[in-house]
Amino acid sequence: MAKSDMKILLVDDHDIVLRGMRHLIEDILGEECHVDGAMTAAEALSQTSFRTYDLCLLDVELPDAPGITLLRKIRQICPGIKIIVNTIHEELWIIKDYFDAGVEGILFKDVLSSEIATAIRRVADGDTYFCKRAEQLRRLIETYEMPSPKELEVLRLIASGKKTDDIAAEMGLSSNTIETHRRHLLSKLHARNSAELVLNAVNHGLLPTSRI
Template structure:
């Protein structure tokens, strides 16, 4: 009796990356490519049409973030099993993807064997994270997180804006902004605003 193959949809806007991902599992007898997509809209349409067993989802697409595409697919197809494959490897990136419902997260810098292992694990009903990403995620979950408002303030600090400008943009008093900054410095264990921005970027809370 023939063993059913794991049907895979590959989503990435770069042809060579798609080719590389497909090449990672092309020789595996139990894995089969059923479709490709270049952006979020194509991915959503392709998933609905093909119902793949596993989807390899680029973390950054030209129209939508891969995590948002993952979220939208899962809203329509709760049984979807999606692995995010991204150049971003911070704990915050992994957290966002898993929170959106991804079954796995693999860095684009990973080895071919890791992709194959992830596909088989997720198809079999297991979550998958390489050991290093699992460690980062565990560390992240022990850290104090910033509130949505604190992240807003920190983004404006990163843009070089002074307290008065931040207060005007967020329609808050300067005293309130100073309080938010004090909380940010304490949570990030940073001595000043510059270091706070650096720490936030290192953790993936902010992008350069």
């Protein structure tokens, strides 16, 4: 398929960004490619319901749906679509969701337009493209055993300064169970104590600093 035959969907809740991305893509792939825009998850799903797209540049910070939920719905409607995620979030468990979903690209919103252009070219040619920070996070994901959702909740409560008995009461679990989760967390994050556990969690994107 010639690039000029490509159908591309841009999803972003800022009109000026959509306009800029449209011009960028037309410069990269030629004016004959078909580019549509959507400013909400509802619009994106509506667009994909009546047109099959080859590539989607997806802003996952939309007001009406979680990014991973929208991504999976788009995949269901357009199984062959290639998706480049555009996000501000660097939390490890969020990025892992996107890798697990099989996206073809991940960009953070501070990348230059030239890198966006590179990503679009690579993905349009059938390759993948992950910005430098996304590649670093992927290596971390491969290195560390990811905590379970329950363990992540215990981690967040430990980081907030709560003690074992308080965490147990809040989560409706026994103190022994909380201590078991804590031991698993220490092992998975290669930490010797709670302070080091929280520090490693922050460094690896498991615990945003805004949450502690």
